[in-house]
Amino acid sequence: MGPVVSQKEYESFVMKDKGIKIIKVIGMIAVAASIFMAFGWSFFEMMIHSRRKEKQSRKKWFQLSHIKMNHPRHKFEKEYEEGKAWCREQNMRDCYIRSMDGLVLHGYYLPAKKAERFVILCHGYKGSGFGDFAYMARFLHENRCNLLFIDQRCCGASGGEFITFGAKEQYDVQRWAYYIAERNRRKLPIYLYGESMGAAAVLMASGHRLPAEVRGLIADCGFQSMKRQLRDIAAGWFHLHWVELLLLRVDLFCGLLAGFRMEEADTTDALRRNKRPVLFFHGAKDTYVNPVNSRYNYSMCRAPKELIIIPEARHLCSPYEASELYRKKIISFFAQYDKNNKTSA
Secondary structure, rough: OOOOOOHHHHHHHHHHHHHHHHHHHHHHHHHHHHHHHHHHHHHHHHEEEEEOOOHHHHHHHHOOOHHHOOOOOHHHHHHHHHHHHHHOOOEEEEEEEEOOOOOOOEEEOOOOOOOOOOEEOOOOOOOOOOHHHOOOOOHHOOOOEEEEEEEEOOOOOOOEOOOOOOOHHHHHHHHHHHHHHHHHHHHHHHHEEEEEEEHHHHHHOOOOOOOOOOEEEEEEEEEEHHHHHHHHHHHHHHHOOHHHHHHHHHHHHHHHHHHHOHHHHHHHHHHHHHHOOOOEEEEEOOOOOOOOHOOOOOOOOOEEEEEEEOOOOOOOHHHHOOOOHHHHHHHHOOOOHOOOOOOOO
């Protein structure tokens, strides 16, 4: 006959056993939650968290074919490098503003002789004005455009830790527009010209109050929303097709760490409110930002608009692939709206 266990000892044993089981369940939940969040964190770190001092080996590892094939350098290296060299040779002035969330943002200003307008150049995701606009900058400047190359937050000499796919960049663009307007003594027309994420930010900014001198927008290869773009990247680059839970996790990190929600990076409502004319460009063979994005943005726009799809062009390659048409359309756009004073402020 074994030792006799008192009722009190038995109840204590049962409670301890239950406690161990609860701890195990909590531990399993914690492990499952960690695994569940891990990939979302990795995607957030890769796409949103900007680490400027990444190791060169990491950069080389991340040279996916979609990025390489869609870069102008892939097919038009000579023209691209010549354009960058021209930009670097110019005597530009440093300009600074402070963003709504307190970041110091930087831009380069290049005045033109007998200027007829200002063009604010908004580069794309992790890009630069001297890169994204390398081929067009000289042409614009020679056609009497004062140029402002802005460094998007987290890029160039601008501050910031998180890229927000237009959620906050749209307000940066708005502030740059007022920066120019305050110094625009001759009341010259102002145009907002964006490429890729810069185009999306420009389109989002069009839904806010802008200076009356802003006569139009040029959007080359802009996406519709952050959610749509990340969904396309997950599917097209990593072959992940059911990613709503992944995006939910990324959105959680955006809210907790970067101070924005993915739904804030969307052109739809802005384009419905916008009254300024928009000139859209997109390359038909773009696999970085699907051309369906520009078709959608065009359909949502209630202002005067034109969409030009360049059949053979990849991402941001339209100015190279169809140079004469691209330049002709931009000059025609300026000529049509430079004297138009009926846009709403």
